[in-house]
Amino acid sequence: MMRTVSVAETAPSTYPWAVHTEKLQVRAGRHLAVNELDLRLGTGVHGLLGPNGAGKTTLMRALATVLKPAGGRLTLLGGEVTGNADLRQVRRGLGYLPQHFGFYPRFTVREFVEYIAWLKEMPKAAIPGAVQRAVERVGLTDRADSRMKTLSGGMLRRAGIAQAIVNDPAVLLLDEPTVGLDPEQRLDFRELLREIGLDSCILVSTHLVEDVAVACSDVVLISEGRLVWQGTTGQLTEQGGAGDAGDSATERGYSSLLRAYRGRVSA
């Protein structure tokens, strides 16, 4: 489908990194779930990996501007998010799928995505077309006018992805997006990620190392709220040896890096 490209889209960005954190600290309750994290993300599909409790969801929430950082610096799309900054400009360029995707059961998919597009301050005239396109991209065209309470888990997840991409976000944050998708939908989803990742910065949090292996160009590995390792998916597969746990080269690389990190921390 053809789309008019606005001046703002073709203008060169004035920031080196779409996502930039320096010694970022974020609390989950009293506990510092993200602790002095330094991270730089540019265009591409980045997989966020880490054991349970590593701080993945807290980090995603901070990047989505749900949680205020407790310390350090967070810069999104060149705009400072720390402190009392006005977040409107930055938020217009964000797309976010929370881990627990709450929705309005009586809304149809189209109504929900439209409502989110309106909250994202998209121009009124652009909303119907953008909504249709987002719904088509996630493969929900034939359920667009079904109420959300009638959808299966996988369909809800796709509706969640549709609302996240409706504004063509420059930073797309997806927390466990593949939960509930069947194998074929997973394939479609990876294809969609690759397509969007050509000109946006995507961060996909997942506990499935295999998702990262096939869908992501880069990997961010965190543990206990700190950055353990960052590199390309190819480099991750080279980290593991025959003695490491895992069924694939990616999983072996993942467990090798974590083991090495734990060794460093306890030493």
Next chain:
Amino acid sequence: MTTHPTPALISRYASGGAVVDDTTIWAVEAHLETCAACRAVLADAVDPGTQNLLDRVADGIASGIAAGPAPVRRHRLRRTGVAARVLPWLVTATGLMLAAALFEWTFDSLPSLVLLVAPVAPLLPVAAVWSRRVDPAWELTATMPRTGLPLLMRRTLGVLSAVMPVLAVAGWVTGHSPGLWLLPVLGFTAGTLALGTVVGVDRAALALALTWCAGVVAPSLADGRLPAILTGNSLPGWALTTVALTAVVLMQARRRPHLLNTTSSQGRMERS
């Protein structure tokens, strides 16, 4: 272009012969896009095979449009979106007011329950439209650029426009002057928003409602007399208070826009 190409030129253009140079083709094409009369000439100039093809395509498109799905109807969902979530609270407020009216109508020896309850009646729904507790999608809506005072004002006005008719009926049934309930309602709503810029709208609504109940409603019921602040003499005071509090809200929203983000209350969330 004001001059039309000759029918001969159009027919040469239609036949696609090499006799016409590119510049002329572009000029004819540009003209055809804007001139229906020449497009009609063009339609007659093409050969029967092409004519037939064009007819079939036109038929196909027309029948496709007729058989396909109808255009999507536009909904007024901005309002219904929030209204659906807040409906239970609106119903509660309505029920409360009607019960107060019924009570007052039945036992006319007590001080006016309608006037006592009216000021805090809209506070519950006002708190609800801005509370993340009643928004299942709060984690998503908390990341939206459209927030702050304009959205809060819009939702508050929505609540008032739903609650006002109920208050009007209750006030009319019990025979009170409209100013006696209207001004306190506006004063309390403005107070909730003003205090809300500091402690959050839902907490402000709760605090004001409790203070009013403990400080005014309970003593009046105990005394059996309506307090002075709910009589005609205090109406100018209510009006001034409302204006002052509204000014406070506008100033706060201008100076510190982040205060009205539903986000700014730090999340108390488990899980990593």
